[in-house]
Amino acid sequence: MPLSAFKAMIVTSLAFGWAGLVPARAEGWGSSYNMGTLAVGVATPEQARLTFYCGDGAAARGNPVIKGGPYMEVSLPKAAGLDEATSLTLLIDGKGTAIPVAAKPDVENVSLSWEPGRSFSRAQMKAVVARLAKAKTLAVSVGGNTVPLPVEGAAKALADDPLGCK
Numbered sequence: 330m331p332l333s334a335f336k337a338m339i340v341t342s343l344a345f346g347w348a349g350l351v352p353a354r355a356e357g358w359g360s361s362y363n364m365g366t367l368a369v370g371v372a373t374p375e376q377a378r379l380t381f382y383c384g385d386g387a388a389a390r391g392n393p394v395i396k397g398g399p400y401m402e403v404s405l406p407k408a409a410g411l412d413e414a415t416s417l418t419l420l421i422d423g424k425g426t427a428i429p430v431a432a433k434p435d436v437e438n439v440s441l442s443w444e445p446g447r448s449f450s451r452a453q454m455k456a457v458v459a460r461l462a463k464a465k466t467l468a469v470s471v472g473g474n475t476v477p478l479p480v481e482g483a484a485k486a487l488a489d490d491p492l493g494c495k
Contacts, residue, residue, distance in 0.1 A: 357481030369491040381491035410472030411439040417471035
């Protein structure tokens with residue numbers, strides 16, 4: 330590999346790592362693996378993103394930057410009511426599933442994250458993921474806002490079992 334190509338690959342890898350594990354493909358779902366974490370999701374040009382993460386527990390114990398276990402994050406552009414959201418609804422083929430989330434606002438977006446717990450277990454989220462893999466339509470509804478997301482490539486990307494880590 331020529332040195333310039335190698336440098337470009339390193340710069341791209343670093344930029345990807347700094348940007349977070351975001352499969353930022355507006356045309357459909359994608360997956361990536363970086364620093365012990367599998368990321369499977371979709372993003373839109375309007376800055377909406379839905380990503381399932383699966384952090385390797387051993388990698389997380391060795392590196393405090395890595396979050397272990399499965400979790401989901403929805404990032405949406407700031408809008409009224411998002412900062413205080415405690416749940417969101419995934420609308421899969423018109424059928425809604427309410428999912429408890431914790432909201433974390435930043436400058437331009439609000440991150441809404443789910444982790445397995447008593448109020449919504451990993452088994453419940455696995456059922457949601459199974460429906461997503463077959464979905465014809467998908468939208469996220471929270472705080473009076475509904476944002477459509479692409480479903481192209483969801484079945485292939487979700488076959489990586491984004492909730493299967495320990």
